Amino acid sequence: MQVIYQEGESLLHRLNPLSKVVAVVPVLLFVALTTDPWLPLAFIALASAVIVGPARITPGTFWRLQAPLTISLLVFMILYPFMVRAELFDRTPVVLRLGPLVLYQGAVLAGMAAVLRVYAMFLLSLIFMLTTDISDFIRAMVQQWRFPYRLGYGILAAFHFMPLLQEEFRLIQAAHRIRGIETHSGVRVHIERLRRYAIPLLTSAIRRAERTALAMESRAFGALKQRSYFRRFCFSRADYLFILCFWLLCLLVIALFWRYGWMGPLSFTKEL
Amino acid sequence: MSETRTTLIEIEDLTVKYPGRRMSALEHLQLQLRAGETVLLLGPSGSGKSTLALTLNGLIPHSIGKLQSGHVRVAGLDTRQTTVATLAQRVGILFQDPEAQFVMFTVEDEIAFGLENLCFSPDEMERRISDSLRLVGLTELRYRRVEQLSGGEKQRVALAALLALEPEILVFDEPTANLDPQGTREVFDLLRRCKETGRYTIVLIEHRLDELMDLVERMVVLGKRGEVVIDGRPREVLRAHLSTLQGLGVWVPQVARLAHVLQQHGWSLEPFPLTLSEAAEALKGRRAFRAGHQDSSAPLTSTAVHNDGQQRCSASPPTRSEPDQGEAAIEVCSLSYRAAGRQVLQDISLAIPRGALLALVGANGAGKTTLAQHLIGVLQPPRGCVRLLGRDITTISARELTRHVGYVFQNPEHQFITEAVEDEVAYGLRVMGPPATEVQERTRALLERFNLLSLARANPFTLSHGEKRRLSVATMLAMGQEILILDEPTFGQDEYNATALLELLWQLHSEGRTIVVITHDMSLVATYAQYVAVMNHGRLLFYGTPAALFTHAELLAEARLMLPPLAQLARRLGWSDLLTLEELCERCLQDSARELAEPLAAADGAASVEGGRPCK
Structure with a gap:
C-alpha cells in the first residue's frame, strides 16, 4: 500500500483513513454482487472522477498506476469467451465464427462483466490506497477500532523492511551472478537458485528484525498495557459528511440504474 | 573532580549468556560508572560491548539473554527488578544501523513513538518533541519523512527520539559505523553538544577516535572473554597499554600510535598526546626544545624506522605521478547513468592502470557503487563506455567477466552459495572445469594463504566477521582474477582484522593485480592507495594521488570529505606533503637527526633514512 500511496494535501488525503474505508467498503461489496457490465462501468466513472477530482491525483499518475491491471484485464477479457464452457452460452446469438472457434454474445458479455467488475472494485479501493498513508491507517485502526497495538506497530516496522529486503534481494542476485553461477534456465535450476538466495536473505532479515526489535523495546515499546497518542485519530464532521455524500452518490447511481432497468440481476438473484 | 561524583551505574560480577551459545558474552564483569562521566568502551569484535549496553537498559535480561550471575544497578535500581519502561527513561541507546x-x-x-509507549500526555509530548528537535538541530525537518533524510540526519532523529525520553545515561553503540564522513561529523558534533549540556553520563562505543578523545574522561577496555582488562584515564591507558590494546585488535587514536612509535625511538612527548592539537603542541614544543639544546636520544637507524614502517616499504611500487601512464586495466569513457529520474553518474571518464591500487571515495549517494557495478556487468554500460583489459565490456560474456574481475560486496554473506568454506572457494574453479586434483590443490593453497584452512569444512555463515570477509576475498581470487573491486572492505571490522585484510590487499597489489577499493576511510586512502578518485553527485571530482588530493582543501570540502587525522596533524606542523604515520614518524626523526648530524658532519643514520622512500 505504501508503494502506491501518493503524498498530497487534498480533501481526501486529509480525511480520517477509516472514514474512507467505511465509505468505500459497502459500495465495493455491492459492486462485487453485480453481474451485468453496465453498473460497474458507472462506478468506474465515479471512482475515476473522485480520484482525479477531490483526491487531486493527476490523470497521468492515475493512468500509470492503473495501467498494468488494465492491460492484464483486457487480455483476460479477450480470452474469456474462448475459454469458457460453450454450453453455458450456446443459446445466445453467435457473434463470430473462426473455424472451430465460436464466439457467443453471452460469453462476450459475461467476460466484460467480470472484467469491469474487478476493475471497478480496484478503482474504488484506489480511492483509499492512493490517498492514505499506511501508518495513518494502522494507527487509526489501533486507536479507533481497538486493533492490538503491538501487532499494529509490528506491521508498521515491517513496512520499513520491504524496500530494504527488496534492495537486499537485488544485491544477492548480483552477488551470485558475479560468482559465475550458471545462467541457463529450467525449473530445477530456478528452485535451486531461490534456495540459495533464501539463506542470505533470511539471515539478514532476521538480523535486521532483531535490531529493530531491540531498538523498539529500548524505547519502552510493549512495556505498558496502554499507550497514549500524540496525534488523535477521530471522525470529524468532514469525515461524516464525506461518508454521507459518497453513499448518497452511489445510491443515486444504483437507483437510476434500477429505475431504468440497466442494473441486471445481482449474483444471488440470478438464476443459472 | 570525578572522585566527588556519585556512582550512577554499578555492575558487579556480571556474567551474561545468550541462549544457544556455549560461551558467555560477558564474564565476571566489574564496573562502576559515575554520574556525568564520559566513558569510552573499547574491545575487539565479539567482546561484548553491545551486550554490556543492553544490560544497562534492562533489555538483558528482560527481552533477551540471561544474567548468569551478578547484578546491574542503574541509579540504585536493580535492572532485574525494574521494568524496561522505567529503565528506558534512564538509559537511551543509539544503535549502529539508522534504518x-x-x-x-x-x-x-518517530520521536513521539517512545513517549506514546510511556503514556505521556499530548501536551508533554509536544514540549519534549520540540525540545529534543531543537537540541539535535532538526526543528525544520519535523514533518519530513524519515526515508528522505541522509544517514547523519537519521542518526540525529534517532538520538532526538532517545533524548525526548530525558534519560540521564546515553549509550552510543557505534553510531557512525554506517555513515559517510559528513554524517560522522554531524553525529560527533551532536555528541559534543550532549556532553556540553552536562546532563548526561555518556558511554561511547566507537572506533573513529581521533576526533573524540578530548571528550573522553575514562577508557574501559574489554577483553576477548568479555571481562574488563584495562580501566583508567585515557592518557595513562594509552601511554602505558597501547601495545596491549593493539594486541587485542582494538582501534586506538592514530595520534597515540604516532606518539608510541616516536617513544620507541626515545622521543617521549609530554604530555602524552590524545588529540591532534595536543600532538601538534607537543611536537612543536619538542622541536623548539631540540633547537635550543641539541641533546640526543636513542640512536637512529633506518631499520628502526622500517620496523614500524612495516614491510610494505620493500614492496613499494615505482611511484608514478600521473594515473594515465601505462596500460589501462579499466577504462571508463564518458559514462552516464540515470535511474529513477536521477542522474546517478554523469560523464565519468577515468583510466585505471594495470596493477594500480585505487581508492574510490565520496559521500553516500555520490555514485561510487553504481560506477563499480558498471565494471562487473551488474549494470550494463552502453557500448564503448567501459573497456576492461583493452576490451569493450559489452563484448565480454558474463561468464568470462567473472574470470577477470572479482567483486567483494559490502556484506560478504551475500556472496556465499555453498555450505562449506572449501566448496565456496572451489566453486568458481569447478565452473572453469579443470581436473579435480587441480581444483583441490588450488583451493587448499588459497585457504592456506587466507588462513582459513582449519575452517575448510565449516559453513560460511558460521564464520566470524573477519573470517567471512577473508573468505569472500578468497572466493573472488579463485579463478585468478586480475582485477579486484571491494566495497567498504573494512566496514564493521576491528583494527586487527581490518589491518590484516589491508595487508593482504597490499600483497595482491604487489603481485600486480589491479585493486579498486570503495571506502569512507581516509586513513586507508592515505596509507594504502596509490591513486584516489573522488566522486560527488555522480561526477568525478578528482583523480590523482592521495598526496595531491589532500592539498586541495576546497575540493575535499566540496566532496564532503575530511583529511585523515595524521595528515591534519602534519598540516598543523607545516608538513603538508605528509600523509601517513610512517612518513610523519620519519620526518620527526629526520629533523632531529639532522640537528644531531649538523655538528657531527657525518651521519649514517640520516643518510639512510633519506634513502628510504615514504612507505606506502
Missing part, C-alpha cells in the same frame, strides 16, 4: 531503528514514517511520529 533498523525506525518504526514510524515521519520525524515527528
Whole structure:
C-alpha cells in the first residue's frame, strides 16, 4: 500500500483513513454482487472522477498506476469467451465464427462483466490506497477500532523492511551472478537458485528484525498495557459528511440504474 | 573532580549468556560508572560491548539473554527488578544501523513513538518533541519523512527520539559505523553538544577516535572473554597499554600510535598526546626544545624506522605521478547513468592502470557503487563506455567477466552459495572445469594463504566477521582474477582484522593485480592507495594521488570529505606533503637527526633514512 500511496494535501488525503474505508467498503461489496457490465462501468466513472477530482491525483499518475491491471484485464477479457464452457452460452446469438472457434454474445458479455467488475472494485479501493498513508491507517485502526497495538506497530516496522529486503534481494542476485553461477534456465535450476538466495536473505532479515526489535523495546515499546497518542485519530464532521455524500452518490447511481432497468440481476438473484 | 561524583551505574560480577551459545558474552564483569562521566568502551569484535549496553537498559535480561550471575544497578535500581519502561527513561541507546531503528514514517511520529509507549500526555509530548528537535538541530525537518533524510540526519532523529525520553545515561553503540564522513561529523558534533549540556553520563562505543578523545574522561577496555582488562584515564591507558590494546585488535587514536612509535625511538612527548592539537603542541614544543639544546636520544637507524614502517616499504611500487601512464586495466569513457529520474553518474571518464591500487571515495549517494557495478556487468554500460583489459565490456560474456574481475560486496554473506568454506572457494574453479586434483590443490593453497584452512569444512555463515570477509576475498581470487573491486572492505571490522585484510590487499597489489577499493576511510586512502578518485553527485571530482588530493582543501570540502587525522596533524606542523604515520614518524626523526648530524658532519643514520622512500 505504501508503494502506491501518493503524498498530497487534498480533501481526501486529509480525511480520517477509516472514514474512507467505511465509505468505500459497502459500495465495493455491492459492486462485487453485480453481474451485468453496465453498473460497474458507472462506478468506474465515479471512482475515476473522485480520484482525479477531490483526491487531486493527476490523470497521468492515475493512468500509470492503473495501467498494468488494465492491460492484464483486457487480455483476460479477450480470452474469456474462448475459454469458457460453450454450453453455458450456446443459446445466445453467435457473434463470430473462426473455424472451430465460436464466439457467443453471452460469453462476450459475461467476460466484460467480470472484467469491469474487478476493475471497478480496484478503482474504488484506489480511492483509499492512493490517498492514505499506511501508518495513518494502522494507527487509526489501533486507536479507533481497538486493533492490538503491538501487532499494529509490528506491521508498521515491517513496512520499513520491504524496500530494504527488496534492495537486499537485488544485491544477492548480483552477488551470485558475479560468482559465475550458471545462467541457463529450467525449473530445477530456478528452485535451486531461490534456495540459495533464501539463506542470505533470511539471515539478514532476521538480523535486521532483531535490531529493530531491540531498538523498539529500548524505547519502552510493549512495556505498558496502554499507550497514549500524540496525534488523535477521530471522525470529524468532514469525515461524516464525506461518508454521507459518497453513499448518497452511489445510491443515486444504483437507483437510476434500477429505475431504468440497466442494473441486471445481482449474483444471488440470478438464476443459472 | 570525578572522585566527588556519585556512582550512577554499578555492575558487579556480571556474567551474561545468550541462549544457544556455549560461551558467555560477558564474564565476571566489574564496573562502576559515575554520574556525568564520559566513558569510552573499547574491545575487539565479539567482546561484548553491545551486550554490556543492553544490560544497562534492562533489555538483558528482560527481552533477551540471561544474567548468569551478578547484578546491574542503574541509579540504585536493580535492572532485574525494574521494568524496561522505567529503565528506558534512564538509559537511551543509539544503535549502529539508522534504518533498523525506525518504526514510524515521519520525524515527528518517530520521536513521539517512545513517549506514546510511556503514556505521556499530548501536551508533554509536544514540549519534549520540540525540545529534543531543537537540541539535535532538526526543528525544520519535523514533518519530513524519515526515508528522505541522509544517514547523519537519521542518526540525529534517532538520538532526538532517545533524548525526548530525558534519560540521564546515553549509550552510543557505534553510531557512525554506517555513515559517510559528513554524517560522522554531524553525529560527533551532536555528541559534543550532549556532553556540553552536562546532563548526561555518556558511554561511547566507537572506533573513529581521533576526533573524540578530548571528550573522553575514562577508557574501559574489554577483553576477548568479555571481562574488563584495562580501566583508567585515557592518557595513562594509552601511554602505558597501547601495545596491549593493539594486541587485542582494538582501534586506538592514530595520534597515540604516532606518539608510541616516536617513544620507541626515545622521543617521549609530554604530555602524552590524545588529540591532534595536543600532538601538534607537543611536537612543536619538542622541536623548539631540540633547537635550543641539541641533546640526543636513542640512536637512529633506518631499520628502526622500517620496523614500524612495516614491510610494505620493500614492496613499494615505482611511484608514478600521473594515473594515465601505462596500460589501462579499466577504462571508463564518458559514462552516464540515470535511474529513477536521477542522474546517478554523469560523464565519468577515468583510466585505471594495470596493477594500480585505487581508492574510490565520496559521500553516500555520490555514485561510487553504481560506477563499480558498471565494471562487473551488474549494470550494463552502453557500448564503448567501459573497456576492461583493452576490451569493450559489452563484448565480454558474463561468464568470462567473472574470470577477470572479482567483486567483494559490502556484506560478504551475500556472496556465499555453498555450505562449506572449501566448496565456496572451489566453486568458481569447478565452473572453469579443470581436473579435480587441480581444483583441490588450488583451493587448499588459497585457504592456506587466507588462513582459513582449519575452517575448510565449516559453513560460511558460521564464520566470524573477519573470517567471512577473508573468505569472500578468497572466493573472488579463485579463478585468478586480475582485477579486484571491494566495497567498504573494512566496514564493521576491528583494527586487527581490518589491518590484516589491508595487508593482504597490499600483497595482491604487489603481485600486480589491479585493486579498486570503495571506502569512507581516509586513513586507508592515505596509507594504502596509490591513486584516489573522488566522486560527488555522480561526477568525478578528482583523480590523482592521495598526496595531491589532500592539498586541495576546497575540493575535499566540496566532496564532503575530511583529511585523515595524521595528515591534519602534519598540516598543523607545516608538513603538508605528509600523509601517513610512517612518513610523519620519519620526518620527526629526520629533523632531529639532522640537528644531531649538523655538528657531527657525518651521519649514517640520516643518510639512510633519506634513502628510504615514504612507505606506502
